[in-house]
Amino acid sequence: MEYTVKQLADLSGVSARTLRYYDQIDLLKPSYMTDKRYRIYKEEQVDRLQQILFFRSLDFSLTKIKQVMDSKNYSELEALEQQQKLLLIQKNHLDSLLTNIQKTIEHYKGEKIMTDSEKFAAFKENAIKDNEKKYGDEIRKNYGVETVYQANKKYRNLTKEQFTKMNNIEKQLIDDLNILSENPELDSELSQKIYLEHKEWLEYSWPNYSKKAHRELVQMYVNDGRFAKYYDDKAGKPVTELLKKVVEHFTE
Amino acid sequence: MEYTVKQLADLSGVSARTLRYYDQIDLLKPSYMTDKRYRIYKEEQVDRLQQILFFRSLDFSLTKIKQVMDSKNYSELEALEQQQKLLLIQKNHLDSLLTNIQKTIEHYKGEKIMTDSEKFAAFKENAIKDNEKKYGDEIRKNYGVETVYQANKKYRNLTKEQFTKMNNIEKQLIDDLNILSENPELDSELSQKIYLEHKEWLEYSWPNYSKKAHRELVQMYVNDGRFAKYYDDKAGKPVTELLKKVVEHFTE
DNA sequence: AATAAAGATTGACGCAACGTCAAGGTCAAG
DNA sequence: CTTGACCTTGACGTTGCGTCAATCTTTATT
Known part of the structure; x- marks a missing residue:
């Protein structure tokens, strides 16, 4: 089964631009190019794209995804745990923002407003x-x-x-x-x-x-x-x- | 009290570049410019900067900060509540990511861990x-x-x-x-x-x-x-x- | 077969909020 | 008069694409 850019885009839900971008940064290369330089993808690339999208859904950077997928011995588990740490930090940060904003709102509402x-x-x-x-x-x-x-x-x-x-x-x-x-x-x-x-x-x-x-x-x-x-x-x-x-x- | 860029930068903890950027996007204009085009800030600008940094600390975009501060009738309270909603959405998103990543990690761990x-x-x-x-x-x-x-x-x-x-x-x-x-x-x-x-x-x-x-x-x-x-x-x-x-x- | 619509290509700019040079003026101090 | 610290305006880099634009190629319709 072969896919052109648009076909793979529709299949996977990402845009054609995204696929061209992934090609550009060597994250996902087409299986081959036609003589007219059209990108052709096969099953193997579909699989890889799925993997990519999985990591992307967890907010991995594309650079990191590349590292994890291209290095045979890079532990996916370790990458996941690192990412988990990052997300936890973000969550802590968000929580403190929410606390602050809540306080501020209460201040406003209580009319005990401090300018x-x-x-x-x-x-x-x-x-x-x-x-x-x-x-x-x-x-x-x-x-x-x-x-x-x-x-x-x-x-x-x-x-x-x-x-x-x-x-x-x-x-x-x-x-x-x-x-x-x-x-x-x-x-x-x-x-x-x-x-x-x-x-x-x-x-x-x-x-x-x-x-x-x-x-x-x-x-x-x-x-x-x-x-x-x-x-x-x-x-x-x-x-x-x-x-x-x-x-x-x-x-x- | 008058401040040059560096002085205000040191005072406020932001970089000189940031101040120039805020000037550029009309978020914080200097009080006046010397004949040699040096930026000079006064108390009024110090106050405004503090306001800006307060909103920024709550993850408001600079565009939004400008809107809130420049529009007389834009309610700060309303803006805060709006921002709170945004942050809550982000938090929900993060929480679901964390759930997913945790599940994935457990899956991995069930199989191959090296103690x-x-x-x-x-x-x-x-x-x-x-x-x-x-x-x-x-x-x-x-x-x-x-x-x-x-x-x-x-x-x-x-x-x-x-x-x-x-x-x-x-x-x-x-x-x-x-x-x-x-x-x-x-x-x-x-x-x-x-x-x-x-x-x-x-x-x-x-x-x-x-x-x-x-x-x-x-x-x-x-x-x-x-x-x-x-x-x-x-x-x-x-x-x-x-x-x-x-x-x-x-x-x- | 001619033509139009659809889809492909490669640029290149835009976004957010600055960091980081680069090249060149200005000012106070010694 | 010379440092050295500080000022200025560009302008590029960052992340992950969206969004034209100009230009083929392929497919569908007439």
């Missing part, structure tokens, strides 16, 4: 002060914290003092991580200090601390690039992985 | 062979592999064949690096071979290969003594720096 400028007012105060002192870095830090502040509703009940204290602990944490990274010894006092600092920091926003949750959290840090980036940027070098190791060391 | 201990055994088999052939320092080499093996959970779902293949690729890579280091010519076939080997090796554990990430990784190798030591020990001489140069050469 947006009010929401940012406290932060701006800091920004302006800092700016006048020309400590550019500090501004960025505060802004970073502000982002977290928005994302995490739990911060909302902190007093100003607590908030400041959290910031200081975090700062110290980053510094210590920086130092430790030069001589990464998990069994050191510095290492333990880091663990305790991170724990203390967490306890400002966690209802009840558990080692298990702590371990899972740092695992998330590493898996989710946004967390890693947050810490790595602050430290000026990659320290997230180190933090993870430290925490895992003391939570066993 | 960690089995993999470890396979690895040791090789190690012993090598040990018989080569001698003491081979043992150290294999301990190195063991460390990496433990450190990277991603390896855990590789099949026996894949695991072996990865090891072989890495071995070949080291050998090639050794050869190249005697006559370091970045524009050679050997050099390219090394690049491709390292890439292939990475793709066993990376969800998405990109040249950018590849460059960053080898930069890491050099910066982080632990990585460098790993390769240098295996090669018997310092080759990490060379690997970095090779990769950078082919990822430009």
Whole structure:
């Protein structure tokens, strides 16, 4: 059985353009070309396309699909699990967005509306002060914290003092991580200090601390690039992985 | 208070490029331009930017943000509820993907899993062979592999064949690096071979290969003594720096 | 057989939201 | 007067195609 582009398109539900594109990126090549350069597909290609569409339906990138399908020894299972991780991260992200948007909507409806400028007012105060002192870095830090502040509703009940204290602990944490990274010894006092600092920091926003949750959290840090980036940027070098190791060391 | 592009960028945490882009699409115009066409922002724009970033954090498109903010009679509440619906749809979609992928994974697992201990055994088999052939320092080499093996959970779902293949690729890579280091010519076939080997090796554990990430990784190798030591020990001489140069050469 | 309709081909631009150079002006500091 | 930091405007790259446009080839109808 042979198929032209349109026939295969109709058969599979994708567009002809898609098939030409897949040919172009070497994801799905026709069985052969006629002398007039028409693409002809056969059963083998139909099968392959089905596979492709299966992975695509799971939101695999075309690049990844190619890797998985073209490499004999690439484990499909592993690819699936990687993809699952990615999707879980996306889901977490979506969930937090939904929480935020729900809160915002409630605010509006409750007519206890904080104007947006009010929401940012406290932060701006800091920004302006800092700016006048020309400590550019500090501004960025505060802004970073502000982002977290928005994302995490739990911060909302902190007093100003607590908030400041959290910031200081975090700062110290980053510094210590920086130092430790030069001589990464998990069994050191510095290492333990880091663990305790991170724990203390967490306890400002966690209802009840558990080692298990702590371990899972740092695992998330590493898996989710946004967390890693947050810490790595602050430290000026990659320290997230180190933090993870430290925490895992003391939570066993 | 007046801000240049950089200052506002630092203050807000977005890039200068983003500000220029927002100007370009008329989302955030500067307060005025100097005679030299420098953008100058004032408080009003800072406020507006904060509004923008707030909506952006909820995954509003920039187009939508513009609509909401520029239209006097466009209800923010309505927009929020609309966005909430969109996010819920996405969430449902994600949930169904996750269900599907979970099912598929279970299906796979029902059939062919290599347990960690089995993999470890396979690895040791090789190690012993090598040990018989080569001698003491081979043992150290294999301990190195063991460390990496433990450190990277991603390896855990590789099949026996894949695991072996990865090891072989890495071995070949080291050998090639050794050869190249005697006559370091970045524009050679050997050099390219090394690049491709390292890439292939990475793709066993990376969800998405990109040249950018590849460059960053080898930069890491050099910066982080632990990585460098790993390769240098295996090669018997310092080759990490060379690997970095090779990769950078082919990822430009 | 002539003609029209259907389907095929290869470009090439467009989209979203910027990242990342490149080439070249401007400004404050030393 | 020279750095060096910061500013400007292009313009290409990214992902997965949709959507013309211009130009054959094949098939169907008259």
